[in-house]
Amino acid sequence: MTRILYTLCGSDADRPFSPHCWKVAMALAHKGLEFTERPVPFTAIPQLEDGFSKTVPILRDGERLVSDSFAIARYLEEVYPDRPSLFEGPGGEATARFVEGWSQTQIHPAVTAIALLRIHDMLDDRDRAYFRASREALLGRTLEEIDAEAADAAAAFAARLQPLRHMLRFQPFLGGEGPLFADYILFGALQWLRITAGSVPFLPDDPASDWFERMLDLHGGLGRSVTPA
Amino acid sequence: MTRILYTLCGSDADRPFSPHCWKVAMALAHKGLEFTERPVPFTAIPQLEDGFSKTVPILRDGERLVSDSFAIARYLEEVYPDRPSLFEGPGGEATARFVEGWSQTQIHPAVTAIALLRIHDMLDDRDRAYFRASREALLGRTLEEIDAEAADAAAAFAARLQPLRHMLRFQPFLGGEGPLFADYILFGALQWLRITAGSVPFLPDDPASDWFERMLDLHGGLGRSVTPA
Numbered sequence: 001m002t003r004i005l006y007t008l009c010g011s012d013a014d015r016p017f018s019p020h021c022w023k024v025a026m027a028l029a030h031k032g033l034e035f036t037e038r039p040v041p042f043t044a045i046p047q048l049e050d051g052f053s054k055t056v057p058i059l060r061d062g063e064r065l066v067s068d069s070f071a072i073a074r075y076l077e078e079v080y081p082d083r084p085s086l087f088e089g090p091g092g093e094a095t096a097r098f099v100e101g102w103s104q105t106q107i108h109p110a111v112t113a114i115a116l117l118r119i120h121d122m123l124d125d126r127d128r129a130y131f132r133a134s135r136e137a138l139l140g141r142t143l144e145e146i147d148a149e150a151a152d153a154a155a156a157f158a159a160r161l162q163p164l165r166h167m168l169r170f171q172p173f174l175g176g177e178g179p180l181f182a183d184y185i186l187f188g189a190l191q192w193l194r195i196t197a198g199s200v201p202f203l204p205d206d207p208a209s210d211w212f213e214r215m216l217d218l219h220g221g222l223g224r225s226v227t228p229a
Numbered sequence: 230m231t232r233i234l235y236t237l238c239g240s241d242a243d244r245p246f247s248p249h250c251w252k253v254a255m256a257l258a259h260k261g262l263e264f265t266e267r268p269v270p271f272t273a274i275p276q277l278e279d280g281f282s283k284t285v286p287i288l289r290d291g292e293r294l295v296s297d298s299f300a301i302a303r304y305l306e307e308v309y310p311d312r313p314s315l316f317e318g319p320g321g322e323a324t325a326r327f328v329e330g331w332s333q334t335q336i337h338p339a340v341t342a343i344a345l346l347r348i349h350d351m352l353d354d355r356d357r358a359y360f361r362a363s364r365e366a367l368l369g370r371t372l373e374e375i376d377a378e379a380a381d382a383a384a385a386f387a388a389r390l391q392p393l394r395h396m397l398r399f400q401p402f403l404g405g406e407g408p409l410f411a412d413y414i415l416f417g418a419l420q421w422l423r424i425t426a427g428s429v430p431f432l433p434d435d436p437a438s439d440w441f442e443r444m445l446d447l448h449g450g451l452g453r454s455v456t457p458a
Binding site: 085087088089090091092093094095096097098099100101102104105106162163164165166167170171173174175176180182 | 314316317318319320321322323324325326327328329330331333334335391392393394395396399400402403404405409411
């Protein structure tokens with residue numbers, strides 16, 4: 001069966017960086033499902049699979065197509081119930097939506113503030129034009145204006161991980177003794193920052209950094225196999 | 230069987246306000262377990278049940294004593310598995326620890342900044358002396374210095390609920406279609422603010438406020454039955 005994960009890259013196809021695509025790559029590995037990753041630039045997404053989705057990740061699983069990282073995780077849980085669970089029950093699935101809400105509203109804006117210009121610089125020329133126009137319209141400022149505050153955003157970043165540190169007093173993963181999709185949600189955001197900005201600005205002796213290292217080790221070092229730009 | 234929940238109050242025993250005690254009151258109601266609530270002032274806690282715990286909530290469930298809100302929720306789930314679940318699976322329990330981490334690090338400090346002096350003013354004289362000394366030592370400032378910034382903290386409060394709002398685009402509760410212990414964790418913090426400060430400073434037309442109203446309606450209006458001071 002053909003299983004393809006379409007993901008996002010810049011000019012270097014070996015450095016896919018999209019947080020949402022990383023969530024799904026880790027979820028597929030968690031389920032022990034082999035897949036071929038096909039990283040594409042932003043401007044190639046509308047042509048994928050006859051225009052199936054405006055965004056990646058897109059998963060082709062045999063005859064089926066699914067987009068949106070959370071929808072893909074739910075799909076995998078439903079279609080491959082005998083593989084290791086991504087949610088460990090309906091409560092885990094529901095509460096993962098809260099983790100998504102936290103990551104989207106507290107972590108993603110900070111990664112954007114730190115890494116936006118670096119992401120731009122990783123793109124090929126056609127994508128750069130698209131990226132600059134769309135992001136500057138969305139954010140109401142130039143990439144260079146946003147980048148002027150990147151150092152401040154990086155210095156403030158570690159404080160945003162306080163909820164994770166508090167949880168790590170009790171257990172090594174959001175999923176408890178082992179990782180679940182909730183872990184992959186946060187991992188995706190930090191992996192996006194690591195690959196585009198070079199590293200995640202943790203605290204010294206940071207339990208959050210220890211968690212991230214554990215995540216990079218998972219599934220044969222899948223996350224670690226992509227090095228920062 | 231005797232089931233007693235020891236909680237915290239000020240001079241008015243009809244207004245128990247502790248966030249952690251509210252989590253457990255809601256959890257007991259969720260399980261459909263009847264209980265007698267015994268609100269006590271801060272300085273009476275060390276005498277409860279032969280000094281069983283330095284903090285409330287303490288649950289006496291027949292012969293058994295349990296303290297700590299999360300430990301009590303786990304106890305209830307284990308001992309009353311045939312009642313409605315508080316976690317809906319191990320993933321829900323694990324991820325609730327992250328919700329706890331978020332609430333403790335992002336919501337509790339904000340409630341403290343808004344309501345600390347008002348909590349003091351709700352206490353009887355003996356508790357006031359204990360509360361002032363312990364909190365001023367912990368926070369390194371006088372209650373009045375902290376209270377001088379309460380209006381600013383209240384104005385900034387609504388932004389802290391962004392993760393909840395994002396989640397509410399997908400489902401009405403952290404637990405999904407219905408509430409789970411993860412909902413009671415956040416509810417406890419906002420109920421603490423409501424009872425001590427008079428209200429929660431939501432946004433206009435705030436879906437987070439709609440969620441809180443749904444929580445106040447649960448279990449026969451248990452949360453709503455205690456009015457603000």
